[in-house]
Amino acid sequence: MALNKDQIAKRIAQELVNNTYVNLGIGIPTLVANHVPSDINVEFQSENGILGMGPFPKEGKEDADLINAGKQTITSLPGAVLFDSAMSFSMIRGNHIHLSVLGAMQVAENGDIANWKIPGKMVKGMGGAMDLVSSSNNIIVAMTHTNRQGQSKLLKRCTLPITGVSCVKKIVTDLAVIEVTSKGFKLTEVAPGVSEDEIINSTDADLIIDKNLRTMVL
Amino acid sequence: MINKTVANAEEAISGVKNNMTLMFGGFGLCGIAENSIKALSKKPIKGLTCISNNAGIDDFGLGLLLKKRQIKKMISSYVGENAEFERQMLSGELDVELIPQGTLAERCRSGGAGIPAFFTPAGYGTEVQGDKEVRVFNKKKYILEYALNADFAFVKAWKGDTLGNLIYKGTARNFNPLMAMAGRLTVAEVEHLVPAGELNLNQIHTPGIFVQRIFQGEFYEKRIENKTITKA
Numbered sequence A: 001m002a003l004n005k006d007q008i009a010k011r012i013a014q015e016l017v018n019n020t021y022v023n024l025g026i027g028i029p030t031l032v033a034n035h036v037p038s039d040i041n042v043e044f045q046s047e048n049g050i051l052g053m054g055p056f057p058k059e060g061k062e063d064a065d066l067i068n069a070g071k072q073t074i075t076s077l078p079g080a081v082l083f084d085s086a087m088s089f090s091m092i093r094g095n096h097i098h099l100s101v102l103g104a105m106q107v108a109e110n111g112d113i114a115n116w117k118i119p120g121k122m123v124k125g126m127g128g129a130m131d132l133v134s135s136s137n138n139i140i141v142a143m144t145h146t147n148r149q150g151q152s153k154l155l156k157r158c159t160l161p162i163t164g165v166s167c168v169k170k171i172v173t174d175l176a177v178i179e180v181t182s183k184g185f186k187l188t189e190v191a192p193g194v195s196e197d198e199i200i201n202s203t204d205a206d207l208i209i210d211k212n213l214r215t216m217v218l
Numbered sequence B: 001m002i003n004k005t006v007a008n009a010e011e012a013i014s015g016v017k018n019n020m021t022l023m024f025g026g027f028g029l030c031g032i033a034e035n036s037i038k039a040l041s042k043k044p045i046k047g048l049t050c051i052s053n054n055a056g057i058d059d060f061g062l063g064l065l066l067k068k069r070q071i072k073k074m075i076s077s078y079v080g081e082n083a084e085f086e087r088q089m090l091s092g093e094l095d096v097e098l099i100p101q102g103t104l105a106e107r108c109r110s111g112g113a114g115i116p117a118f119f120t121p122a123g124y125g126t127e128v129q130g131d132k133e134v135r136v137f138n139k140k141k142y143i144l145e146y147a148l149n150a151d152f153a154f155v156k157a158w159k160g161d162t163l164g165n166l167i168y169k170g171t172a173r174n175f176n177p178l179m180a181m182a183g184r185l186t187v188a189e190v191e192h193l194v195p196a197g198e199l200n201l202n203q204i205h206t207p208g209i210f211v212q213r214i215f216q217g218e219f220y221e222k223r224i225e226n227k228t229i230t231k232a
Helices: A005-013 A028-035 A085-093 A129-135 A196-201 B034-041 B063-067 B083-090 B101-113 B176-182
Strands: A020-024 A042-046 A050-054 A075-082 A099-102 A106-108 A139-142 A170-172 A176-181 A184-190 A207-215 B021-024 B048-051 B071-076 B095-098 B117-120 B134-137 B140-146 B150-161 B183-194 B213-216
Touching: A005 A028, A005 A139, A005 A170, A020 A028, A028 A099, A028 A139, A042 A085, A085 A129, A085 B101, A085 B176, A099 A129, A129 B101, A176 A207, A184 A196, A196 A207, B021 B176, B034 B063, B034 B150, B034 B183, B063 B083, B101 B117, B101 B140, B101 B176, B150 B176, B176 B183
Parallel strands: A020 A042, A020 A099, A099 A139, A139 A170, A184 A207, B021 B048, B021 B150, B048 B071, B071 B095, B150 B183, B183 B213
Antiparallel strands: A042 A050, A050 A075, A170 A176, A176 A184, B117 B140, B134 B140
16 A cells, blocks of 8 residues: 555654754655654754744644744754854755655656746745755755656656756655665665556666565664 | 824825835734735835735735736745735736745844845755855755845834834734845834933833834724634
8 A cells, every 4th residue: 555645744754864964855844743752852953943843733822933944833942043045055055954854756766856936837946945955964854755646757858857866775665665776766765565667667767676675674 | 302203194104215225024924914905905015025925815915016017026035915916917917026034134133234145054055046146055055145135124113212113012023024124214113202311221122223113003904814713
């Protein structure tokens, strides 16, 4: 069975490293915060100007002056800090953020990512995505394996305008965990009940099958 | 002591003319200069180039200026959530320049800080690179981006004093301090205006030297774009 969005987020949460700073993008990545293992300490940064972002507020406690990059109302945790956008992107471009999790429309086997524009159809802008992918040492993409038309979002080359060059390190989809290596995509984990063949058929690029290929543990 | 107080939004926007370049602080609807924008929307000013991270929503924020076709060009990083914006952009009525958010922030900061240009890795290898100069530093590629300035910058703070010193609240800080620096004439609107000397000088975010006019906003609607709650 393909994973739902929450399960994709849960699998990505297993990638969190203790005592690190993490930026979560809009969409599935935001859900990762709900699955932080109890023995892991991470601080979440939101590029609109907060480090130490907490969960959504309880009804009636929302504050128009406290939002995340998705413009959702949030709370701050003890030890949180606020700053302006230039300071925020100094943290991001300056490589002080250890992990960035983003959504994507396409990822290429060389690690290129496309997630900001469909020419003639959707032009909402890149927001902070181009800055995020330009410097972070570890970029994980959270996305469905195929788009609504059933086409693979993992490709030899992106056909949409790209957001960043050779930057994605790992992709977690509803079907698989795939690492981006110098030789291309490497399939390391399959979702429970999903066959290797199903993943190969859903991927428009070559897949190196990891010799330790395993089923995801959720 | 210099007193930068003006009576109201209408006085604060005096001097804004057709075809000027204006900066607006805020992220989404958080920390936007509500009162200044409303005052501008009531004037027959047209052909504006607006620099703002976002473009408001259909009936609030910069959406008010868009609806009245006062904006000729938008320079932003993200412009979703606004149907009228999309319509004007796709029909060619509105010129749009999209730039990475961190680049936008740094271009404003640089404009206010006397740095004419800088190299950034953001956008290298993408459409944003265009014909910009590329240079390699420590084996990594960077593109040249130029500073931004504006005829007027409109910023919003939580508290301010008569000298123009400002304190922001929560994530409503965002682009406001940077644009305050980059405006040739910066207008700050605040929720609470106090006499100089009443703010704790250790806590001031924007020194008053960057602000030329300040007023207390008549009313703050402070709309929430995406209310999200944790269910009890």
